[in-house]
Amino acid sequence: MPADSTETNGVDLPPQKGQPGVADVISALYHHDGKLATQEQRVANYVKDHLEDISAMTIAELAGQCNVSTPTVIRFCRTLGCDGYREFKLRLAQNLAVSMQYLSADPKAGPTAGDSAIDQILNAINATANVMRRQIDPLVLDCAKAALLDTRHLLFAGIGGGSSTVAQEAANRFFRLGIPSMSTSDSYTLQMRAATLKEGDVLFLVSASGEADAIIGAAKIANNYGATTICITKPGTKLADVCSVPILVDLPEDRDIHKPTSSRYIHMIIVDALAMSVAQEMAHETTENLRRIRASLTAYHGRTGPQPLGD
Template sequence: MAKTTKVSATHESSGLILHISGLLPSLSPAEQRVARLVVADPADAARRTITDLATAAETSEATVIRFCRSVGMEGYPQLRIRLAAEAARRVEPPDARVVGGDIPPGADLAQIIATIAFNDARAVEETAEQLDPAVCEQVVDAINGASRVDIYGAGASGFVASDFQQKLHRIGRIAFYWPDVHTALTSAALLGKGDVAVGISHSGTTSDVVEVLQQGRARGATTVALTNFPRSPITEVADYVLTTAARETTYRSGAMASRLAQLTVVDCLFVGVAARNRTKARRALEVTAEAVQTHRVGAARRSK
């Protein structure tokens, strides 16, 4: 029997703009033009007639209707109502120069700092807002009961995978991070029922991570995907899908806001697992902290 993938977020619970942003890569080119207009300025899009929006997106009214259905709306009137509500609840940056997260040519360092800080904070907040606690609970259950946990990621996502492995290892969970695709594949081939494989990919299209997760699933392991895009290829080989809500901006593709959003999810899972084994986890953290204490500057002086 085919497994049913469980996803952590829907547009009903997480906000329409986040939902559209996550679906953008799966839309047709014409629908993507509509989506970018909607995401860039929900209030302006809500004021437009269907003809106005189609003209601005250089497409047809039929495409706008297809876009509405692709993002879960019955039609354009419902989309306008949802966009108006979204615009009303949107939090704007305190600095008027921080617009959309993009850093314009000639921006001074103060503007760069304000832009990065605002968008990184928003990525963390919106990721937490759209996470489904029920799906997270099921992932924590799977990890808590797993014989072993294999974690995979490449590039910036690899740093997050390594961080997750280290966190789980410190509380006594058997966990491995495999940065090389060959060793990852050989490890995944040895997984089985009762094991968990976690694949981390912001785009959800990193072939190495998708392939390894697919291998783990074929061997009977429970598979978990952490991605920004709920219709990306990695979700097709995952039993559980956890999504982030990072919006990449100038100079920051796949490296900053996405990494912070992923770390937010990883920390939630880690604390969830630790909370199931509170006494054991606390003791493990104390023992591992003691093991490296002598390697801290001034430790010997403080112990006297």
């Protein structure tokens, strides 16, 4: 294999976010998958099926498992943008460490000595966010955004502590854009309000389980009256099936019941991302609304200077 093989890769990998200079070899692996030379594809297939084992294997072991030569493995690594097998192993381990942090949490493991509680929470949020980013479909987000841009009546709902908080916060974000936005966590009120929605309105539901009867019922009602139903939930659930724009994320839950759940942060991040996109798209109207809010609050409490707007 000539030394210019890296120039013919066809892909110049950007650094992974948060990892200056460390490319994402997992993404590269899937990018090249199916388009590799015959023997290199055998390596790729084995690596995909044994991601967690690779970094502890010698190149001879991996080549043996795939029935290829060790230089073929090196060529494979170079196709993925690494200098050689050493770098490939290192990067794979790093990339996996980020994603795998809490996927198979061991309840017997306590906090490690050097991690503060805050570090543990932050680690959990970031690990879960990485899982979400691999799953989330940008096209669905675009659909949701389009619906939100058009709506004149926006109802958020979630039942249970975390989901109801996310719904409430969502309404707190969107009302500032001049969109009539409300939230409810009361299952009866939700059915009633859903029945008042019509075409062009949006019902936005948050449910980690995707199986709560009151939530699903409300989605069906709103659908019947022509409203757009958007939800943030798990794939393969009743709610996902019923909604017209399902934002699907299957988030790992920490087995340690003493730790607060990360998924509500992720749901909030998704809502915030939508709010930001909508705000930027309707910047003319938004800016005037936000100016009014700021002026009114300043008149009320007299404080100026940088602070969250009404938060």
